[in-house]
Amino acid sequence: MTDRDTGRAGHRRAPGAGTIAAGTTAPIGVPGWVIAAAVVGTAFVLLPLASMAWRVNWAEFIRLVTAPASLDALWLSLRTSLVATALCVALGVPMAIVLARIEFAAKRIARALVLVPLVLPPVVGGIALLSAFGRQGLLGRNLELLGVSVAFSTTAVVIAQTFVALPFLVLSLEGALRTAGTRYEAVAATLGAGPTTVLRRVTVPLVLPAVVSGAVLSFARALGEFGATLTFAGSLQGTTRTLPLEIYLQRETDPDAAVALSLVLVVVAIIIVAFTHGVGARPLRGHRDQPRRGRPSMADRPPSPAPAAGTKRETRSGAHRPPKRFELRASVRERDVDVELEVAAGETVALLGPNGAGKSTLLALAAGLIAADSGQARLGDRVLFEVDAGGRRRARRPHERGVALLAQEALLFPNLTARDNVAFGPRSRGTTRREARRVADEWLGRVGAAELADRKPAELSGGQAQRIAVARALAGDPELLLLDEPMAALDASVVPALRRLLRDALAGRTTIIVTHDALDAVTLADRVALIEDGRVVDSGRTRDVLERPTTPFAARLAGLNLLVGTLEAGGAVRTDTGDLLRAAPSAGAEGSAPGSRVGVAVRPSRVAVWSDPPASAFASTSGENAISGIVNDLEPRDDGIRIHAGAIAADVSPSVVADLDLEPGTWARFTFAEADATYFPL
Ligand SMILES: Nc1ncnc2c1ncn2[C@@H]1O[C@H](COP(=O)(O)OP(=O)(O)OP(=O)(O)O)[C@@H](O)[C@H]1O
Numbered sequence: 001m002t003d004r005d006t007g008r009a010g011h012r013r014a015p016g017a018g019t020i021a022a023g024t025t026a027p028i029g030v031p032g033w034v035i036a037a038a039v040v041g042t043a044f045v046l047l048p049l050a051s052m053a054w055r056v057n058w059a060e061f062i063r064l065v066t067a068p069a070s071l072d073a074l075w076l077s078l079r080t081s082l083v084a085t086a087l088c089v090a091l092g093v094p095m096a097i098v099l100a101r102i103e104f105a106a107k108r109i110a111r112a113l114v115l116v117p118l119v120l121p122p123v124v125g126g127i128a129l130l131s132a133f134g135r136q137g138l139l140g141r142n143l144e145l146l147g148v149s150v151a152f153s154t155t156a157v158v159i160a161q162t163f164v165a166l167p168f169l170v171l172s173l174e175g176a177l178r179t180a181g182t183r184y185e186a187v188a189a190t191l192g193a194g195p196t197t198v199l200r201r202v203t204v205p206l207v208l209p210a211v212v213s214g215a216v217l218s219f220a221r222a223l224g225e226f227g228a229t230l231t232f233a234g235s236l237q238g239t240t241r242t243l244p245l246e247i248y249l250q251r252e253t254d255p256d257a258a259v260a261l262s263l264v265l266v267v268v269a270i271i272i273v274a275f276t277h278g279v280g281a282r283p284l285r286g287h288r289d290q291p292r293r294g295r296p297s298m299a300d301r302p303p304s305p306a307p308a309a310g311t312k313r314e315t316r317s318g319a320h321r322p323p324k325r326f327e328l329r330a331s332v333r334e335r336d337v338d339v340e341l342e343v344a345a346g347e348t349v350a351l352l353g354p355n356g357a358g359k360s361t362l363l364a365l366a367a368g369l370i371a372a373d374s375g376q377a378r379l380g381d382r383v384l385f386e387v388d389a390g391g392r393r394r395a396r397r398p399h400e401r402g403v404a405l406l407a408q409e410a411l412l413f414p415n416l417t418a419r420d421n422v423a424f425g426p427r428s429r430g431t432t433r434r435e436a437r438r439v440a441d442e443w444l445g446r447v448g449a450a451e452l453a454d455r456k457p458a459e460l461s462g463g464q465a466q467r468i469a470v471a472r473a474l475a476g477d478p479e480l481l482l483l484d485e486p487m488a489a490l491d492a493s494v495v496p497a498l499r500r501l502l503r504d505a506l507a508g509r510t511t512i513i514v515t516h517d518a519l520d521a522v523t524l525a526d527r528v529a530l531i532e533d534g535r536v537v538d539s540g541r542t543r544d545v546l547e548r549p550t551t552p553f554a555a556r557l558a559g560l561n562l563l564v565g566t567l568e569a570g571g572a573v574r575t576d577t578g579d580l581l582r583a584a585p586s587a588g589a590e591g592s593a594p595g596s597r598v599g600v601a602v603r604p605s606r607v608a609v610w611s612d613p614p615a616s617a618f619a620s621t622s623g624e625n626a627i628s629g630i631v632n633d634l635e636p637r638d639d640g641i642r643i644h645a646g647a648i649a650a651d652v653s654p655s656v657v658a659d660l661d662l663e664p665g666t667w668a669r670f671t672f673a674e675a676d677a678t679y680f681p682l
Pocket residue numbers: 334335336337353354355356357358359360361362
C-alpha cells in the first residue's frame with residue numbers, strides 16, 4: 001500500500017541506511033576470471049614502468065637528471081605547469097559552474113566544444129593555437145601590431161598547456177557540482193545569502209575536493225604536454241623546451257639521460273595520482289545517520305521542555321520582528337499546480353496532502369526556488385513575485401524575501417561548525433561576525449544544543465542536526481518560516497522533543513508546515529490546508545477539518561471512514577455505492593435539504609465485521625448500518641488489524657480475523673450504530 005493510499009507518512013529511509021552498510025564489501029564474491037583479467041591489466045600498466053626503472057643507469061642517475069639542460073627543462077616545466085594550473089582554476093571553475101547550474105539552449109553543444117581539446121591530437125591543438133595566436137593568426141596578427149609576440153615564447157607554452165589541461169578541471173568539477181546538487185545552495189539563499197556569498201561560503205567549499213583533484217589532474221596533464229607545445233611554442237632551451245621535449249631530444253643523443261628524466265616524470269605522476277586519490281576520497285559529509293556510540297552527552301538528550309503552556313499561542317517565542325501576513329495565488333503549469341493560500345500574521349498553517357499533491361511546490365514558490373506561470377505572492381506589504389496578464393514576471397530573489405526554509409534533512413553546511421551554521425543567516429544579512437556569533441550561541445542554547453556549537457555536521461546525529469537546523473532557520477529572524485516535513489527523516493525517538501521545540505519556536509511566527517502527520521497539525525498548527533492534485537481543496541481550523549473530512553485523504557488522515565452520498569427525506573443518507581445509512585447530523589448539518597451532498601464519518605474502531613452477509617434486510621431490522629464489501633487489504637496496526645473493503649475500514653483484533661477466516665478477496669459485512677456516525681454537508 002502506498003502513502004497515497006493511506007494518507008500517512010511513508011517511512012523514509014535515513015540516507016545510507018540499508019542492508020549492506022555503505023563502505024562495506026558485498027559478500028557475494030568476484031568471479032576468478034575477472035580477477036585474472038584484472039591482474040593481466042595491472043601487469044600491462046606496470047611492466048613498461050618497471051622495465052624503465054630497470055633500464056635506468058643508476059650510477060649516473062643524479063648526474064643525468066641534474067645536467068644544466070635537464071634542470072632548465074624541469075624548472076621550466078614546473079613553472080609553466082603551475083601557471084597553467086592556476087589559469088585552469090581561474091577559467092575552469094566558472095565554466096563548470098555555468099555548465100552545471102545554468103540552463104541555456106546550446107548547453108550540450110557548449111559542453112562538447114569545451115571538452116574537444118580532450119580528444120584532439122595535441123599537434124592539432126598546436127595548429128589551432130597557431131591559427132589563433134601565431135604571427136598570422138586571427139588574434140596574433142593584431143597582437144603583433146601592438147608589439148606582442150605570443151608564439152614560440154614561454155607564454156605560448158603556458159597557453160598550450162592550459163588549452164589541453166582545462167577540460168580535465170571542467171569535467172571533474174562539473175560532475176562534482178551535479179552530484180552535490182543545489183539543495184545546500186537553496187537553503188543558503190533562503191537564509192539571506194546573495195549569489196556571491198552562496199558561491200564563496202557554500203558551493204566552493206562543498207566541491208573543494210573536486211577543485212583540488214581537478215587542479216592536480218590539470219597540473220599532471222600540463223606537465224606531460226608535448227605535441228601542442230612543440231607545434232605552437234617550438235623547442236628553445238630555457239624558453240620553451242619543457243621536460244617532455246627535452247626527453248624527446250635526449251632520446252636521439254643520450255638515451256640514458258632520456259630514460260632517467262622519464263623516470264623523474266613517472267615519479268611526479270605517481271605522487272600526483274596518489275595525492276588526487278587521497279583528496280578525492282574525502283568528500284564532505286552531512287550529519288551522521290546514527291547517534292554516537294558510548295555515553296550519551298547532554299546534547300544527545302532532548303532539549304529541556306518548553307515552559308508549561310496550555311496552547312501554542314501562550315508559549316514564549318523570544319523577541320522577533322512583528323509577524324507579517326502571507327498571501328499566495330500561483331500556478332505552475334508544468335506540475336499542474338494551481339494554489340491559493342493565505343496565512344494570517346503570526347499564524348501556523350499545516351499543509352497536508354498525499355504524495356505528489358503539490359506541497360513542496362507551494363513552499364518552493366514562496367521561497368523563490370521555482371517560478372510561477374501566473375499569480376502573485378505578498379508578505380506583509382512586500383510583493384514576493386507577481387506575474388502580470390502579459391506573462392511578465394517580477395520577482396524578488398530568494399535571499400531578498402525574508403523567507404526561511406527548513407527541509408526534511410537538516411542540510412547543515414558540512415564545512416561549517418554548528419555555531420557558524422547558525423550564524424550564517426545573520427552574517428548573510430550583514431550582521432557583524434561578533435554579533436552573529438552571539439545570536440548563534442543564543443539560538444543554540446534555545447534549542448538545547450549549546451554544547452554542540454563547535455562540532456561539524458559529520459559529528460552530529462540526525463536529531464541533533466535538525467535541532468541546529470531549526471536554530472539556523474530562526475536565527476535570521478525570517479518573516480515567513482517554511483517547514484517541509486521537518487521530522488520525517490528522524491528516528492521516532494527524537495520526534496517528540498523536536499515537536500516540543502517547534503511548538504515553542506513557532507508561536508507568533510507566520511509559518512507553513514508541510515506534514516503527513518495529523519499529530520503535527522493538531523499540536524503545531526492553528527489551521528490546516530489540504531492540498532490534493534495541485535489544488536487546495538479544504539482549509540479551516542484543524543479540529544474542524546479533521547472532524548469533518550471532505551475527501552478520502554482527509555478522512556484517512558483523521559483516522560475516520562468517510563462515506564459520501566446524498567441526503568434523503570427523513571434524514572437517511574444514500575451512499576454513492578447504494579447503501580442506506582442512518583447517522584446523526586453534525587453541528588450545522590441539521591438544516592441540510594434532502595438531495596444535498598453529505599459525508600458520513602465513522603471511526604474504524606466503531607465498525608464491527610461479520611462473515612459473508614446472507615440477510616440483505618439486516619440494516620433496517622437491527623437499527624444498525626450495514627455495508628457489504630470485498631476485503632481488499634489487511635493492515636497490521638499497533639493494537640490489532642485494520643480491515644479495508646472499498647471505502648470502509650474496521651479495526652478488529654487478530655482473533656476476529658482468524659475466526660472469520662478473513663483475507664483479501666473474501667466478502668464481509670461491516671456494521672456500525674447510527675449513534676456512532678455523523679453526517680455533515682460537503
Ligand atoms: N522538479 C520537478 N520537475 C517537474 N515536475 C515536478 C518536479 N518536482 C515535482 N514535480 C511534480 O509536481 C507535482 C507536485 O509535486 P510536489 O513535490 O510539490 O508534491 P508534494 O506534495 O510535495 O509530494 P511529496 O509528499 O511526495 O513530497 C507532482 O506531480 C510532481 O511529479
